Protein backbone atom coordinates (compact mmCIF):
# COMPACT_ATOMS: atom_id res chain seq x y z
CA UNK A 1 0.00 0.00 0.00
CA UNK A 2 1.38 3.47 -0.83
CA UNK A 3 2.40 5.60 2.16
CA UNK A 4 0.17 8.51 1.24
CA UNK A 5 -3.29 9.19 -0.10
CA UNK A 6 -4.18 12.18 -2.22
CA UNK A 7 -7.59 13.51 -3.18
CA UNK A 8 -9.29 11.03 -5.52
CA UNK A 9 -7.34 8.00 -4.30
CA UNK A 10 -9.60 5.23 -3.07
CA UNK A 11 -9.64 5.21 0.73
CA UNK A 12 -9.94 1.45 1.28
CA UNK A 13 -9.41 1.55 5.04
CA UNK A 14 -10.34 -1.49 7.10
CA UNK A 15 -13.06 -1.36 9.73
CA UNK A 16 -11.17 -2.49 12.84
CA UNK A 17 -14.16 -2.50 15.15
CA UNK A 18 -15.90 -5.16 13.06
CA UNK A 19 -13.04 -7.55 12.27
CA UNK A 20 -10.09 -9.31 13.83
CA UNK A 21 -7.03 -8.72 11.76
CA UNK A 22 -4.59 -11.42 10.85
CA UNK A 23 -0.91 -11.10 11.73
CA UNK A 24 1.15 -12.19 8.74
CA UNK A 25 4.65 -11.39 10.04
CA UNK A 26 6.38 -11.72 13.37
CA UNK A 27 6.72 -8.00 14.18
CA UNK A 28 4.05 -6.81 16.63
CA UNK A 29 1.14 -5.10 14.82
CA UNK A 30 0.89 -1.34 15.33
CA UNK A 31 -1.55 -0.63 18.11
CA UNK A 32 -4.59 1.23 16.88
CA UNK A 33 -5.44 4.31 18.95
CA UNK A 34 -8.17 5.87 16.89
CA UNK A 35 -10.22 4.89 13.86
CA UNK A 36 -12.43 7.40 12.05
CA UNK A 37 -14.80 6.26 9.30
CA UNK A 38 -17.01 8.35 7.00
CA UNK A 39 -17.16 11.21 9.47
CA UNK A 40 -19.26 14.25 8.54
CA UNK A 41 -20.51 17.30 10.39
CA UNK A 42 -23.09 19.57 8.83
CA UNK A 43 -24.05 22.89 10.41
CA UNK A 44 -27.12 24.95 9.66
CA UNK A 45 -25.98 28.43 8.78
CA UNK A 46 -28.06 31.52 8.04
CA UNK A 47 -28.44 32.08 4.31
CA UNK A 48 -27.85 35.69 3.31
CA UNK A 49 -30.48 37.17 1.02
CA UNK A 50 -27.94 39.37 -0.64
CA UNK A 51 -28.65 39.49 -4.35
CA UNK A 52 -29.76 43.10 -3.76
CA UNK A 53 -27.93 45.95 -5.45
CA UNK A 54 -29.22 49.09 -3.76
CA UNK A 55 -29.29 50.12 -0.10
CA UNK A 56 -33.12 50.05 -0.24
CA UNK A 57 -33.08 46.43 -1.41
CA UNK A 58 -30.64 45.54 1.35
CA UNK A 59 -32.91 47.21 3.94
CA UNK A 60 -35.99 45.40 2.54
CA UNK A 61 -34.14 42.07 2.70
CA UNK A 62 -33.16 42.77 6.31
CA UNK A 63 -36.77 43.59 7.29
CA UNK A 64 -38.10 40.53 5.42
CA UNK A 65 -35.59 38.34 7.17
CA UNK A 66 -37.09 39.47 10.46
CA UNK A 67 -40.59 38.38 9.30
CA UNK A 68 -39.42 35.10 7.79
CA UNK A 69 -37.21 34.23 10.70
CA UNK A 70 -34.25 33.90 8.34
CA UNK A 71 -33.45 31.12 5.89
CA UNK A 72 -30.92 28.43 6.61
CA UNK A 73 -28.68 26.29 4.49
CA UNK A 74 -26.54 23.24 5.21
CA UNK A 75 -22.82 23.77 5.54
CA UNK A 76 -20.49 20.76 5.51
CA UNK A 77 -17.72 21.61 7.96
CA UNK A 78 -16.40 18.00 7.81
CA UNK A 79 -17.20 15.74 4.88
CA UNK A 80 -16.62 11.97 4.69
CA UNK A 81 -13.35 11.87 6.64
CA UNK A 82 -11.69 8.48 7.30
CA UNK A 83 -8.30 7.79 8.83
CA UNK A 84 -6.45 5.73 11.45
CA UNK A 85 -4.04 6.81 14.13
CA UNK A 86 -1.67 4.36 15.83
CA UNK A 87 0.07 4.47 19.21
CA UNK A 88 3.25 6.53 18.90
CA UNK A 89 1.97 8.46 15.86
CA UNK A 90 2.02 12.24 15.98
CA UNK A 91 -0.22 13.52 13.22
CA UNK A 92 -0.37 17.16 12.12
CA UNK A 93 -3.76 18.33 10.87
CA UNK A 94 -2.99 21.00 8.29
CA UNK A 95 -5.42 23.28 6.48
CA UNK A 96 -6.40 26.87 5.89
CA UNK A 97 -8.65 28.85 8.23
CA UNK A 98 -12.13 27.35 8.19
CA UNK A 99 -11.02 24.04 6.62
CA UNK A 100 -12.49 22.05 9.53
CA UNK A 101 -9.47 21.28 11.76
CA UNK A 102 -11.02 22.36 15.08
CA UNK A 103 -14.36 20.79 14.15
CA UNK A 104 -12.59 17.45 13.54
CA UNK A 105 -10.83 17.66 16.92
CA UNK A 106 -14.09 18.56 18.69
CA UNK A 107 -15.80 15.54 17.09
CA UNK A 108 -13.02 13.20 18.21
CA UNK A 109 -13.11 14.73 21.73
CA UNK A 110 -16.90 14.10 21.79
CA UNK A 111 -17.62 17.80 22.32
CA UNK A 112 -19.72 17.86 19.14
CA UNK A 113 -21.89 15.06 17.75
CA UNK A 114 -21.20 13.91 14.18
CA UNK A 115 -23.95 14.14 11.56
CA UNK A 116 -22.68 10.89 10.01
CA UNK A 117 -19.92 8.37 10.45
CA UNK A 118 -18.20 6.85 13.45
CA UNK A 119 -15.21 7.31 15.69
CA UNK A 120 -13.68 4.37 17.58
CA UNK A 121 -11.33 5.37 20.38
CA UNK A 122 -8.98 2.75 21.83
CA UNK A 123 -8.09 4.68 24.97
CA UNK A 124 -8.86 7.84 26.90
CA UNK A 125 -8.63 11.24 25.25
CA UNK A 126 -6.85 14.20 26.83
CA UNK A 127 -7.60 17.33 24.86
CA UNK A 128 -6.63 20.97 24.80
CA UNK A 129 -8.89 22.74 22.36
CA UNK A 130 -9.54 26.32 23.37
CA UNK A 131 -8.14 28.62 26.03
CA UNK A 132 -10.01 27.73 29.22
CA UNK A 133 -11.84 24.74 27.76
CA UNK A 134 -12.00 21.81 30.16
CA UNK A 135 -11.70 24.10 33.19
CA UNK A 136 -14.42 25.31 35.48
CA UNK A 137 -13.84 29.09 35.83
CA UNK A 138 -15.09 29.33 39.43
CA UNK A 139 -12.88 26.48 40.70
CA UNK A 140 -9.23 26.98 41.64
CA UNK A 141 -6.28 25.58 39.70
CA UNK A 142 -5.90 22.81 42.30
CA UNK A 143 -9.61 21.87 42.16
CA UNK A 144 -9.56 21.82 38.36
CA UNK A 145 -6.59 19.45 38.28
CA UNK A 146 -8.53 16.98 40.47
CA UNK A 147 -11.72 17.51 38.47
CA UNK A 148 -9.95 16.72 35.17
CA UNK A 149 -8.25 13.67 36.64
CA UNK A 150 -11.55 12.35 38.01
CA UNK A 151 -13.22 12.83 34.60
CA UNK A 152 -10.42 10.71 33.08
CA UNK A 153 -11.24 7.96 35.59
CA UNK A 154 -8.21 8.46 37.87
CA UNK A 155 -8.32 7.95 41.63
CA UNK A 156 -7.29 10.80 43.98
CA UNK A 157 -4.14 8.87 44.85
CA UNK A 158 -3.17 8.59 41.15
CA UNK A 159 -3.76 12.33 40.71
CA UNK A 160 -1.69 13.04 43.86
CA UNK A 161 1.25 11.24 42.21
CA UNK A 162 1.15 13.52 39.13
CA UNK A 163 0.16 16.70 40.97
CA UNK A 164 3.62 18.16 41.63
CA UNK A 165 4.80 17.44 38.09
CA UNK A 166 1.71 19.23 36.69
CA UNK A 167 2.22 22.29 38.87
CA UNK A 168 5.93 22.45 38.13
CA UNK A 169 5.38 22.08 34.37
CA UNK A 170 2.74 24.82 34.36
CA UNK A 171 4.72 27.13 36.66
CA UNK A 172 1.57 28.30 38.48
CA UNK A 173 2.49 27.36 42.09
CA UNK A 174 1.57 30.79 43.45
CA UNK A 175 -1.88 30.72 41.87
CA UNK A 176 -2.93 27.17 42.71
CA UNK A 177 -5.67 28.34 45.06
CA UNK A 178 -6.88 31.15 42.82
CA UNK A 179 -10.03 30.58 40.69
CA UNK A 180 -9.20 29.90 37.04
CA UNK A 181 -11.26 32.93 35.95
CA UNK A 182 -8.50 35.13 37.43
CA UNK A 183 -5.74 33.43 35.38
CA UNK A 184 -4.28 35.17 32.32
CA UNK A 185 -4.90 33.29 29.05
CA UNK A 186 -1.22 32.21 29.00
CA UNK A 187 -1.43 30.83 32.57
CA UNK A 188 -4.65 29.04 31.80
CA UNK A 189 -3.13 27.36 28.72
CA UNK A 190 0.01 26.39 30.66
CA UNK A 191 -2.06 24.62 33.28
CA UNK A 192 -4.40 23.05 30.70
CA UNK A 193 -1.48 21.64 28.73
CA UNK A 194 0.23 20.36 31.88
CA UNK A 195 -2.99 18.61 32.92
CA UNK A 196 -3.62 17.08 29.45
CA UNK A 197 0.01 15.95 29.14
CA UNK A 198 0.36 14.39 32.62
CA UNK A 199 -2.98 12.81 33.39
CA UNK A 200 -3.74 9.32 32.15
CA UNK A 201 -4.83 9.31 28.51
CA UNK A 202 -3.72 7.32 25.48
CA UNK A 203 -4.72 9.90 22.88
CA UNK A 204 -3.67 13.53 23.17
CA UNK A 205 -5.42 16.19 21.10
CA UNK A 206 -3.93 19.67 20.91
CA UNK A 207 -5.41 22.57 18.93
CA UNK A 208 -3.30 25.63 18.18
CA UNK A 209 -3.95 27.21 21.58
CA UNK A 210 -0.30 26.69 22.53
CA UNK A 211 0.55 29.84 20.58
CA UNK A 212 -0.88 31.80 23.55
CA UNK A 213 2.06 30.61 25.70
CA UNK A 214 5.51 32.20 25.44
CA UNK A 215 8.29 30.69 23.29
CA UNK A 216 10.00 28.82 26.12
CA UNK A 217 6.73 27.23 27.10
CA UNK A 218 5.99 26.23 23.50
CA UNK A 219 9.37 24.50 23.31
CA UNK A 220 8.69 22.75 26.62
CA UNK A 221 5.34 21.54 25.23
CA UNK A 222 6.87 20.21 22.01
CA UNK A 223 9.46 18.35 24.06
CA UNK A 224 6.78 16.86 26.30
CA UNK A 225 4.64 15.76 23.34
CA UNK A 226 7.68 14.08 21.75
CA UNK A 227 8.32 12.16 24.99
CA UNK A 228 4.68 11.12 25.21
CA UNK A 229 4.73 9.83 21.62
CA UNK A 230 7.90 7.86 22.39
CA UNK A 231 6.03 6.35 25.35
CA UNK A 232 3.35 5.18 22.92
CA UNK A 233 0.69 7.86 23.12
CA UNK A 234 -1.00 8.95 19.92
CA UNK A 235 -1.08 12.70 19.31
CA UNK A 236 -3.21 14.84 16.99
CA UNK A 237 -1.71 18.30 16.63
CA UNK A 238 -3.12 21.40 14.92
CA UNK A 239 -0.80 24.32 14.40
CA UNK A 240 -0.26 26.99 11.77
CA UNK A 241 3.38 26.94 12.88
CA UNK A 242 4.67 24.57 10.22
CA UNK A 243 8.19 24.28 11.65
CA UNK A 244 6.72 22.89 14.90
CA UNK A 245 4.75 20.37 12.84
CA UNK A 246 7.91 19.35 10.98
CA UNK A 247 9.85 18.97 14.24
CA UNK A 248 7.19 17.04 16.11
CA UNK A 249 5.03 15.05 13.71
CA UNK A 250 5.64 11.93 11.64
CA UNK A 251 2.33 12.05 9.76
CA UNK A 252 0.12 14.71 8.20
CA UNK A 253 -3.47 15.02 7.15
CA UNK A 254 -4.40 18.00 4.96
CA UNK A 255 -8.00 19.22 5.17
CA UNK A 256 -9.48 21.35 2.42
CA UNK A 257 -13.05 22.63 2.82
CA UNK A 258 -13.85 19.82 5.24
CA UNK A 259 -12.47 16.91 3.16
CA UNK A 260 -9.17 15.06 3.30
CA UNK A 261 -6.98 16.24 0.43
CA UNK A 262 -3.84 14.41 1.51
CA UNK A 263 -2.80 11.86 4.09
CA UNK A 264 0.74 10.52 4.47
CA UNK A 265 4.09 11.33 5.96
CA UNK A 266 4.85 14.78 7.33
CA UNK A 267 7.34 16.01 4.72
CA UNK A 268 5.06 15.10 1.82
CA UNK A 269 2.11 16.62 3.73
CA UNK A 270 3.87 19.94 4.30
CA UNK A 271 4.84 20.04 0.62
CA UNK A 272 1.26 19.25 -0.43
CA UNK A 273 -0.07 21.99 1.87
CA UNK A 274 2.42 24.56 0.49
CA UNK A 275 1.28 23.70 -3.08
CA UNK A 276 -2.36 23.94 -2.03
CA UNK A 277 -1.80 27.41 -0.59
CA UNK A 278 -0.09 28.50 -3.80
CA UNK A 279 -3.05 27.27 -5.88
CA UNK A 280 -5.44 29.16 -3.53
CA UNK A 281 -3.33 32.33 -3.81
CA UNK A 282 -3.38 32.16 -7.63
CA UNK A 283 -7.17 31.64 -7.53
CA UNK A 284 -7.60 34.68 -5.26
CA UNK A 285 -5.39 36.81 -7.51
CA UNK A 286 -7.36 35.80 -10.63
CA UNK A 287 -10.68 36.55 -8.91
CA UNK A 288 -9.51 39.98 -7.73
CA UNK A 289 -8.15 40.77 -11.24
CA UNK A 290 -11.47 39.70 -12.81
CA UNK A 291 -13.40 41.90 -10.33
CA UNK A 292 -11.45 45.01 -11.34
Ligand SMILES: Nc1ncnc2c1ncn2[C@@H]1O[C@H](COP(=O)(O)OP(=O)(O)OP(=O)(O)O)[C@@H](O)[C@H]1O
Nearest residue numbers: 043044045077095096097098099100101102103104
Ligand atom coordinates in the same frame (compact mmCIF):
# COMPACT_ATOMS: atom_id res chain seq x y z
N1 LIG B 1 -21.14 25.89 15.59
C1 LIG B 1 -20.99 26.21 14.30
N2 LIG B 1 -22.03 26.63 13.56
C2 LIG B 1 -21.89 26.93 12.25
N3 LIG B 1 -20.72 26.85 11.57
C3 LIG B 1 -19.65 26.45 12.26
C4 LIG B 1 -19.71 26.12 13.66
N4 LIG B 1 -18.47 25.75 14.07
C5 LIG B 1 -17.66 25.85 12.98
N5 LIG B 1 -18.37 26.27 11.90
C6 LIG B 1 -17.85 26.48 10.55
O1 LIG B 1 -17.17 25.32 10.15
C7 LIG B 1 -16.03 25.68 9.36
C8 LIG B 1 -14.80 25.00 9.96
O2 LIG B 1 -14.50 25.63 11.20
P1 LIG B 1 -13.26 25.20 12.07
O3 LIG B 1 -13.28 26.00 13.31
O4 LIG B 1 -13.26 23.72 12.20
O5 LIG B 1 -12.04 25.63 11.12
P2 LIG B 1 -10.46 25.57 11.40
O6 LIG B 1 -9.87 24.75 10.29
O7 LIG B 1 -10.22 25.13 12.78
O8 LIG B 1 -10.04 27.09 11.18
P3 LIG B 1 -8.91 27.97 11.92
O9 LIG B 1 -7.60 27.67 11.22
O10 LIG B 1 -9.37 29.36 11.65
O11 LIG B 1 -8.90 27.63 13.38
C9 LIG B 1 -15.95 27.20 9.37
O12 LIG B 1 -16.47 27.69 8.16
C10 LIG B 1 -16.83 27.61 10.53
O13 LIG B 1 -17.47 28.85 10.27
Ligand SMILES: [Mg+2]
Nearest residue numbers: 101102103207
Ligand atom coordinates in the same frame (compact mmCIF):
# COMPACT_ATOMS: atom_id res chain seq x y z
MG1 LIG C 1 -9.37 26.08 14.51
